[in-house]
Amino acid sequence: MNSYVLDVRKLKVDYATSMKTIQAVKGISFSIQKGETLGLIGESGSGKTTTAMAILRLLQNPGRVVGGEVILNSDIDLLTLSERELRKVRWTELALITQGSMNSLNPTMRVCEQIADGILAHKEMNDKNELNEYIKNLLKLVGLPERVFNQFPHELSGGMKQRVCIAMAASLNPSLLIADEPTSALDVITQRIVAQTLLDIKERLNTSLLIIGHDIGLMAQMADRVAVMIDGFIVEVGTMQEVLSSPEHQYTQILVDSMPSIKRRKPLTAIDERTRSEISNKLCVSSEMTEVTTGHWVAVN
Amino acid sequence: MNGLTWKYALHRIGIYLLTILISITLIFVISRAVPGDPIENMWRQLEMQKGQIEGVDLIIDHYKELFGLNEPIGIQYLKYLWNTVRFEFGVSFVHYPTSVSSMIGHALPWTLGLGLITTLIIFIFGNGIGAVFGWERTPKFIKTIIPSSLIFTSIPSVLAALFLLSIFSKNLGWFPLAGAYNSNVTQGWNWPYIASVIKYGFLPVLSILLVNIGWTILGMRAMVVTIGGADYVRLAQAKGLKPFYILKKYTVRNALLPQLTSLALSLGGLISGQVLVESIFSYPGMGMLIFRAIREQDFNVIQATSYMFILITATSVLLIDLLYPLIDPRITHGED
Numbered sequence: 001m002n003s004y005v006l007d008v009r010k011l012k013v014d015y016a017t018s019m020k021t022i023q024a025v026k027g028i029s030f031s032i033q034k035g036e037t038l039g040l041i042g043e044s045g046s047g048k049t050t051t052a053m054a055i056l057r058l059l060q061n062p063g064r065v066v067g068g069e070v071i072l073n074s075d076i077d078l079l080t081l082s083e084r085e086l087r088k089v090r091w092t093e094l095a096l097i098t099q100g101s102m103n104s105l106n107p108t109m110r111v112c113e114q115i116a117d118g119i120l121a122h123k124e125m126n127d128k129n130e131l132n133e134y135i136k137n138l139l140k141l142v143g144l145p146e147r148v149f150n151q152f153p154h155e156l157s158g159g160m161k162q163r164v165c166i167a168m169a170a171s172l173n174p175s176l177l178i179a180d181e182p183t184s185a186l187d188v189i190t191q192r193i194v195a196q197t198l199l200d201i202k203e204r205l206n207t208s209l210l211i212i213g214h215d216i217g218l219m220a221q222m223a224d225r226v227a228v229m230i231d232g233f234i235v236e237v238g239t240m241q242e243v244l245s246s247p248e249h250q251y252t253q254i255l256v257d258s259m260p261s262i263k264r265r266k267p268l269t270a271i272d273e274r275t276r277s278e279i280s281n282k283l284c285v286s287s288e289m290t291e292v293t294t295g296h297w298v299a300v301n
Numbered sequence: 302m303n304g305l306t307w308k309y310a311l312h313r314i315g316i317y318l319l320t321i322l323i324s325i326t327l328i329f330v331i332s333r334a335v336p337g338d339p340i341e342n343m344w345r346q347l348e349m350q351k352g353q354i355e356g357v358d359l360i361i362d363h364y365k366e367l368f369g370l371n372e373p374i375g376i377q378y379l380k381y382l383w384n385t386v387r388f389e390f391g392v393s394f395v396h397y398p399t400s401v402s403s404m405i406g407h408a409l410p411w412t413l414g415l416g417l418i419t420t421l422i423i424f425i426f427g428n429g430i431g432a433v434f435g436w437e438r439t440p441k442f443i444k445t446i447i448p449s450s451l452i453f454t455s456i457p458s459v460l461a462a463l464f465l466l467s468i469f470s471k472n473l474g475w476f477p478l479a480g481a482y483n484s485n486v487t488q489g490w491n492w493p494y495i496a497s498v499i500k501y502g503f504l505p506v507l508s509i510l511l512v513n514i515g516w517t518i519l520g521m522r523a524m525v526v527t528i529g530g531a532d533y534v535r536l537a538q539a540k541g542l543k544p545f546y547i548l549k550k551y552t553v554r555n556a557l558l559p560q561l562t563s564l565a566l567s568l569g570g571l572i573s574g575q576v577l578v579e580s581i582f583s584y585p586g587m588g589m590l591i592f593r594a595i596r597e598q599d600f601n602v603i604q605a606t607s608y609m610f611i612l613i614t615a616t617s618v619l620l621i622d623l624l625y626p627l628i629d630p631r632i633t634h635g636e637d
């Protein structure tokens with residue numbers, strides 16, 4: 001219980017517009033242990049990014065956390081921190097690799113400046129050479145050539161940009177990396193390279209990783225445990241192996257079933273609208289989860 | 302590697318020179334296409350007022366010879382071109398024999414000074430205020446001031462000028478009615494003179510400012526709001542950077558480029574607004590000069606001042622073009 005890097009309890013997020021209130025996250029709970037990789041997976045619109053942003057307290061308007069706790073390192077409730085305290089925790093403890101990293105870098109700043117300002121916001125580093133060496137070393141760690149140091153984002157390919165983002169996120173050795181679809185918008189080969197880079201860095205720094213995605217195939221290779229999301233609910237949590245080999249929830253079963261395989265062709269429509277709404281109608285905010293086997297939890301419908 | 306490259310600069314300068322060549326040609330063509338002949342018109346008019354003048358045809362012909370109007374059109378064009386690029390505009394018909402270039406020489410500094418100061422104030426303050434209004438952290442009560450910055454934007458600067466002139470100069474007497482400096486003070490780098498220049502220039506600057514700054518404020522506010530939602534700003538927040546640093550280096554920095562473009566686009570309007578404002582305040586600049594020349598039908602002066610206005614506009618746009626790559630590294634990218 002005490003070794004959790006992140007413990008999310010009954011987190012609820014609403015987007016309240018003047019027309020209606022969208023409940024994007026409906027009271028989800030999960031935790032991540034030290035050094036562990038948790039995959040958060042689910043279809044588009046299921047609330048994955050919202051969950052990540054709520055943890056980071058970066059929800060975009062009109063998003064509001066309306067309930068729950070997000071405990072970091074077993075003692076800090078991120079949701080109650082003052083703005084100053086929050087700034088201190090950001091990047092030193094919690095780092096983000098954003099979704100669609102194509103636009104994650106400031107187009108008018110050199111790569112080195114963008115890595116440097118994050119470091120300098122938290123660490124006194126008066127020796128300019130030392131800082132530059134440190135940044136160059138980071139770039140080398142993610143497999144980028146040295147010239148990238150002085151380049152602007154538009155001079156880099158998508159894969160390179162994403163690796164800059166990984167280097168940036170790793171720069172202060174945070175306890176948790178949150179990567180929101182770090183490989184979407186990349187071709188399959190580059191996806192694998194970037195994913196591997198991410199895993200390497202994670203191993204080297206011995207941090208925990210919350211990785212969001214909808215590619216269950218890629219996720220299967222990266223995550224130790226997986227949480228399956230639909231419609232603002234988590235319906236199943238367990239080790240990757242267990243969930244893949246014996247999915248308990250109907251939605252997880254469909255998801256696992258839809259995993260592409262080169263050996264056997266499958267119909268493309270893995271889930272139709274009726275089944276989907278049947279599943280989500282059965283879920284409700286008070287849904288409890290039961291433990292089928294140790295560490296493998298499933299929502300009761 | 303980045304920023305201003307030679308290739309980019311040469312390309313822009315080439316376009317600049319071409320613009321000027323075309324405008325000189327246009328002025329030449331238009332002036333020849335105008336029906337009637339200014340010299341003949343002038344003498345015929347004189348004749349009508351004073352009665353028969355002896356040998357008027359000979360005189361007209363002599364003047365035509367003098368101004369080179371009897372030569373083939375091609376030669377006339379080349380001579381005109383050569384003279385124009387040397388700022389050799391001949392003499393004023395009306396204020397004979399004052400040379401047009403000396404008239405321009407006296408007027409130009411006032412116009413450039415007035416224009417430069419207004420443009421700088423509009424750009425710096427307009428964007429500064431716009432950024433504050435667009436920033437998510439600015440208190441609500443400040444943001445509600447926005448509409449008041451727009452009161453004047455929907456009226457032409459002539460009206461603003463008349464309005465300010467009648468209230469602050471005529472009724473309150475706080476500012477002078479006309480001119481650019483106090484003629485009782487010795488000109489030069491002394492404080493009383495500079496103070497009088499500021500005092501005389503205040504209302505003209507203000508009337509152009511009030512009318513134009515609103516658009517800059519609105520544009521900047523919109524840009525800051527848009528960029529505030531960009532992924533890289535969110536990532537900057539995730540880095541734990543200070544909010545004001547993010548505003549400066551991430552948001553405003555990226556918002557400035559489109560603002561610079563819109564400045565370049567609005568220059569023409571600014572300059573023509575200034576022409577009218579100058580004539581209302583009898584400010585001894587180029588605007589006043591062209592205004593008077595049109596009234597007096599002083600042909601050479603009209604041509605020369607039109608050319609100078611085109612030159613000023615084109616040069617300002619060129620300077621802005623050369624500024625772009627220093628702000629946004631992507632600009633020169635496609636060129637090499």
Ligand SMILES: Nc1ncnc2c1ncn2[C@@H]1O[C@H](COP(=O)(O)OP(=O)(O)OP(=O)(O)O)[C@@H](O)[C@H]1O
Nearest residue numbers: 015022024043044045046047048049050060061062
């Ligand atoms: N700024 C916003 N305003 C209003 N509603 C929003 C906003 N952002 C997200 N939502 C809503 O919240 C829900 C969850 O969105 P979210 O972006 O978290 O999904 P996601 O799982 O990350 O999807 P994807 O895989 O497409 O990234 C969606 O129904 C979406 O319409």
Ligand SMILES: [Mg+2]
Nearest residue numbers: 048049050099
């Ligand atoms: Mg998302």
